[in-house]
Amino acid sequence: MNRIEQTFQLLKEHDTKAIVPYIMAGDGGLDCLTERLEMLEKFGAAAIEVGVPFSDPVADGPTIQAAGIRALNNGTTLKEIVAELTKARRTIKIPLIIMTYLNPVYAYGISSFVEDIQKAGVDGCIIPDMPVEEEEMIAPLLEAAGTELIRLVTLTTPLDRVKQIAAKGRGFLYTVTVKGITGTRNEFDKELLSFLQAVKEVSPIPVLAGFGISNHEQMQTITKYCDGVVIGSKIVDLLAENNFAELADLMSIFKLKSNLI
Numbered sequence: 259m260n261r262i263e264q265t266f267q268l269l270k271e272h273d274t275k276a277i278v279p280y281i282m283a284g285d286g287g288l289d290c291l292t293e294r295l296e297m298l299e300k301f302g303a304a305a306i307e308v309g310v311p312f313s314d315p316v317a318d319g320p321t322i323q324a325a326g327i328r329a330l331n332n333g334t335t336l337k338e339i340v341a342e343l344t345k346a347r348r349t350i351k352i353p354l355i356i357m358t359y360l361n362p363v364y365a366y367g368i369s370s371f372v373e374d375i376q377k378a379g380v381d382g383c384i385i386p387d388m389p390v391e392e393e394e395m396i397a398p399l400l401e402a403a404g405t406e407l408i409r410l411v412t413l414t415t416p417l418d419r420v421k422q423i424a425a426k427g428r429g430f431l432y433t434v435t436v437k438g439i440t441g442t443r444n445e446f447d448k449e450l451l452s453f454l455q456a457v458k459e460v461s462p463i464p465v466l467a468g469f470g471i472s473n474h475e476q477m478q479t480i481t482k483y484c485d486g487v488v489i490g491s492k493i494v495d496l497l498a499e500n501n502f503a504e505l506a507d508l509m510s511i512f513k514l515k516s517n518l519i
């Protein structure tokens with residue numbers, strides 16, 4: 259069993275949900291990446307999405323874009339991120355998932371990328387601008403390496419297609435909760451909860467919801483219909499403000515206690 263499966267099993271046994279923070283690698287300098295991962299693990303993260311900064315991030319809202327620009331201005335490269343994650347893996351027990359647009363992977367070289375992230379102990383990979391139809395270029399390599407390719411579906415994905423994607427799915431299915439870009443929201447579409455419920459019914463793997471989520475009330479409501487949430491923009495903001503108290507509080511529900519891992 260891989261680390262992602264193990265984690266969801268553990269969450270189920272303890273009747274709790276996953277909180278998966280997203281952070282931008284290199285925001286605040288790559289030197290603080292391991293430290294931040296350790297803190298998020300301590301605060302109860304079930305897994306962490308590590309974002310790779312990219313100059314043309316089509317799905318990113320203002321907060322994540324700004325974090326990406328800060329990281330690029332710090333000179334962050336994918337090579338250095340992979341090296342830092344290799345170090346981080348010595349202390350971090352929870353799954354680490356690399357989140358990158360396709361272009362940096364291309365530039366790196368697809369097979370070297372897969373080989374290096376596997377060696378680094380990365381458990382999964384999300385490539386949001388790679389449609390399922392194009393994934394043959396990397397999916398078999400990831401599969402062979404035992405690194406899960408996490409697929410995404412969105413509110414506009416027809417249920418038939420959700421079914422197809424979920425059936426291929428590895429690790430968990432990332433359900434995008436909005437029709438738009440990343441960033442905190444005060445309200446969600448009326449159809450979100452029924453859509454999540456439908457996704458959950460057809461998915462053989464755990465379902466996580468992400469985009470727009472920033473508070474306990476939203477987390478509680480949404481996780482009635484899925485296995486957990488991804489929180490990006492809110493966490494990127496709190497880290498940029500060094501507001502660790504609010505971060506710990508935000509993550510205090512559904513805590514995966516580190517002594518369980």
Ligand SMILES: O=P(O)(O)OC[C@@H](O)[C@@H](O)c1c[nH]c2ccccc12
Binds near residue numbers: 322492
């Ligand atoms: O920031 P939000 O609204 O909390 O959403 C999570 C999101 O940031 C993270 O998963 C993410 C960052 N960039 C992406 C691009 C595509 C899909 C997902 C993402």
